[in-house]
Amino acid sequence: MRWTFVLLWLGACASGGRDGSDAPVRPMDASTADAPRGPDAPGADASEPDVPPECAGDAERPCTSACGSMGTERCAAGRWAGCTAPEEACNGADDDCDGAADERIAPRACSSSCGGGTESCVGGSWTGCTASTPMAELCNGADDDCDARIDEGLSRACSTACGSGTETCVLGTYSGCTARTPVAETCNNADDDCDGTADDGITRPCSTACGSGTERCAAGIFLGCTAPPVPAEACNRLDDDCDGAVDDGWQVTPFDGVAQSELSAAQPACVSASSGLDVCLTAAHRWCGGRGCYDTGVGLLQSAAGPARVMCVGPRVATVVTTTYADVSAVASSPITTANVTTRLALSASHRFCRSRGFEAGFGPVEHASPVFIVSCVSAPAAAYRGVPTSDLRARGCDPTVNPDALACAAAADGWCRAAGFEGGFGPVEWNPTESGVVCMREP
Secondary structure, three states: OHHHHHHHHHHHHHHOOOOOOOOOOOOOOHHHHHOOOOOOOOOOOOOOOOOOOOOOOOOEEEEEOOOOOEEEEEEEOOEEOOOEOOOOOOOOOOOOOOOOOOOOOOOEEEEEOOEEEEEEEEOOEEEOOOOOOOOOOOOOOOOOOOOOOOOOOOEEEEEEOOEEEEEEEEOOEEEOOOOOOOOOOOOOOOOOOOOOOOOOOOEEEEEEOOEEEEEEEEOOEEEOOOOOOOOOOOOOOOOOOOOOOOOOOOOEEEEEEEOHHHHHHHOOOOOOOOOOHHHHHHHHHHHHHOOOOOOEEEOOOOOOOOOEEEEEEOOOOEEEEEEEHHHHHHHOOOOOOOOOOOOHHHHHHHHHHHHHOOOOEEEEEEEEEOOEEEEEEEOOOOEEEEEEEHHHHHHOOOOOOOOOOOHHHHHHHHHHHHHOOOOEEEEEEEEOOOEEEEEEEOOO
8 A cells, every 4th residue: 555655646746736736745744654544544546446366377267158058267467357168069058159059060980899980969969980880790701790700600591402401601602502402313213303203204225136225214223125125046047136147046956856758758769767878868958958047957867767867057057069079079089979979988078078178077969960969068166077986886886897878877976976065966977997087066
């Protein structure tokens, strides 16, 4: 208060007094100057009250803004300035007192287990985070549930025509269905293609020796081949069994019990087993030729009268050769004439003639009318020339050195061959006291 007084006094001196006159102002004494003066005291200045400072420096304190939000006021020259409204916050209120709520609030960062994004303030709440939201895993090659695994644990039902199963998602695709897959039908008595029928519509080519066809599958087995069946070979000059050979199995066939009347019908001169060798050879040759598949034959091969034994020979193993008496005589031990053509000398000459032509053996004449001489030559292995001890033939009732034309000699040669495992045989075609020769026959 002392400094206030001094200032007032100095002002008064300068103006000549408080009332504007030039009268000098009487200074106050020290006791007066130092005495307290209230507002009503004489000489006090009521326009400048003594007010202490409210704050110091740049202090701040909370305050309530004009719109009721919590603001801030700051210290200015020792006095608290007006309350400043805060920035807008996401709370649904008009924080900055501009008449609008939650305006101009920048998006903020947000995140989920799938990553980061931003979200916006709407109606006082943060919402709309753009970070991906974990969701149930889908079969799409992506980590939908954000667990760092793709398409894990995904399976679903699947089916084929064969039944039901499950399949698993792998890298965005369902695969590996465990249901059995239909396959092409095979002949196994199973429904491979799962159409409800086993072995349906399955056929395959088949064949026999006689041609081609098809067969079908039933109950796991192919059957019913439509190829021509293979019949048994018949004696008919045909390849019945389709093996490329005509009348195979019918090339060397012995016939027992041939009625003499049948032979006589073929050659009237052959009336019995005791008839001439040449006429009965002709009878056998003609009888066999009439059987359908044979070209020639040799007989009679028995030693007694009665039903005859004849060996018929087919064209695959026998070749009927027309020659002359002279040609046959050229290889014979003695010339063959009309006088001895009925004996076994002619048979021996016929055999030697065929051997000279490269055949294994031969018999004849099967026909003759001088100068024509016809023989039947036989190839191996249907024919096999065998040397036998003459004693073997004697044991069978034939001594060719004494009488080669005897009925027993034909039977002896045939019996020896049969005992050796052949179908039969004829002879002897060669003979001397120690060794003789027979021709054995069998189906090649």
